Amino acid sequence: MTLERISAEQALGTLADYSLVIDARSEGEYAEDHLPGAVNWPSLHDEERAIVGTRYKQISQFEAKKLGAALVAKNVAEHIQREVLDKAREWQPLIYCWRGGKRSGSLALILDQIGFKVTLVDGGYKAFRAALVADLPQLAARHHYQVVCGPTGAGKTRLLHALAKQGAQVLDLEALANHRSSVLGLIPGVAQPSQKAFDSLIWAALHRFDPARPVFIESESKKVGNVAVPEGLITAMRRSPCLRVDLSEAERVALLLEDYAFFVQDIAFFCERLGALTEARGKATVEDWQARARSGDVASVVQELLVNHYDPAYLQSIRRNFDQYETARVLAPRDHTADAMNELARTLLAA
Template identity: 55%
Template sequence: MKYPAVLPLADILPELDSFDTIIDVRSEGEFALDHVPGAINCPVLNNEERIRVGTLYKQVGSFEAKKVGAPIVAANIARHIETLFADKPREWKPLVYCWRGGNRSGSMALIFAKIGWPVVQLEGGYKAYRAGVSTALENPPEVDFRVICGTTGSGKSRLLETLERVGAQVLDLERLAAHRGSVLGHLPDAPQPTQKMFESQIWDKLRHFDPNRPVFVESESKKVGNLRVPDAVMARMRASPCIAVNLSRPNRVRLLMEDYEHFARDADALNGQLDHLVQLHGRAKIDAWHALANEGAMPELVDQLLVEHYDPAYLRSIDRNFTQYAQAQVLDLNDIAPEDFVAAAKALHAA
């Protein structure tokens, strides 16, 4: 094969995991919105440089823009080679892409090929990749979903994490979305990814699953925080066999106190989230919950939220949305210690 090789996504996908490094040469801003999973960002034009060259292109013309952009691109590529790739052997095989597979990735691929590396450039760039992901998620792989169901605080997320640790296949949508999937689900130390990044992560997980083994997933709603689960993936989940996790309400309160410790320490933040429930429960009820938060009566507040908000909402939706829930396998958890989740996960994984 002659290098640099310019290949379409269809030819690259079967070999995607074989590349030693996937290099996204777009600006850091473009990269942050979404990128091929596992890619590193090596901008040949950073945010400011891209704006400068792009403005020149629009206002003056392509020739003048290229004259200004070429030395910037060359200097940035040289710096990346010197700082990141100077120790790479001759057989190091990188995949390079930009927005549309044009000058930015073409410049880096050409220099890499001149050095002697077997570099591949993605034809059509990120735009082609994104189209491929969208198409794939419209008809996702036929994986054998097993849906973990249970009322809020029953340990579904902990069970998924434990299942993954014992070797089971898991699609943890809340972890991918950086959100716990409720009005209090925002994680204080992790902003949610973009919708495109969320979809990229789902696509990447799905393509790696063994279709002959079950994939455990939580009974999510269509939205996880601000992000939407792809329709076809959601449809597959909702038609799949279910596992109903049972945990006593006192233990659910204990678990939620642990998982939402940041709210237990910050009544103002908690009250701000509870205000989103005014339309459902009325101002008087929300004010009463505010008072409990302000008094530090968190276990009582959590118990009331379960009884009056979360449990009724769950019961209204689960039978309607998950068609096999009535025949769900029942999984009883006696406590919330790590060993309880390990025992449950091992039993499910071995089944």
């Protein structure tokens, strides 16, 4: 049988056609980024890849290849024993590795010899990454967006969650980035994805969406924590119609105390994050906030953060960057609760 090969550009549009997408690279390579929906069957594990690479540099290419072949054969056998014995003849995997195809080719050859129809991505992950980066701007431009705006604590993310629950198309960039998009937006114990993985997550979401229906998205800045929103998407967002969520100051404080409960529970961590605002707000102000937080008065600190720090910066940024903000439709939930946001989402979608 002959192994079928497709280009990375073809793979972009046909991932759903395969029974399984298999990444034959090491765990570390896979963790940095991978094709959407791919599972990891390493032909060489991270530590094995390092050992083979060292042998290649210090001894010879021939000796490295012998060791690599033995390790790959062992690993491929384990994958087949674990994952393949229950597969029907109709099972059709798409396989890729980094670029050259040796690691994916080893797995593909054996699966092919068993009798499965196997497809390889020409140029591997490297070619796919280049194709995805090239495709993202036009994919982003294909959709029309409703940009959910509003100051910090207004409930933008809660509204997005409510819209998604009711079947709307929602691109939640903060959820994809594992970050709440501010100096205090770090989520304890949760790592952000790499830039490559963030791009892939956005591409996969946009690829699933129906261009005939709106995509609801929050009015993010160019960066969400340490990752950047792709240029084509940020450009499309900033030209799109806006929806402005309005909540009272007291409701916003209550919402933030709920959503950032980990700060209330870990005052030392809260004070540490407040320290990042020293340059912007001054040492005396930040030390006052830290002292009040330690005394248990977190609510007043949050209120001052909103009024003195976040609100002025947000208003200046949103007016400068989002073309249709001044004509935004105003949305006024009755309060900050999930029930109120669900009610608002129903009204919005019905309209």
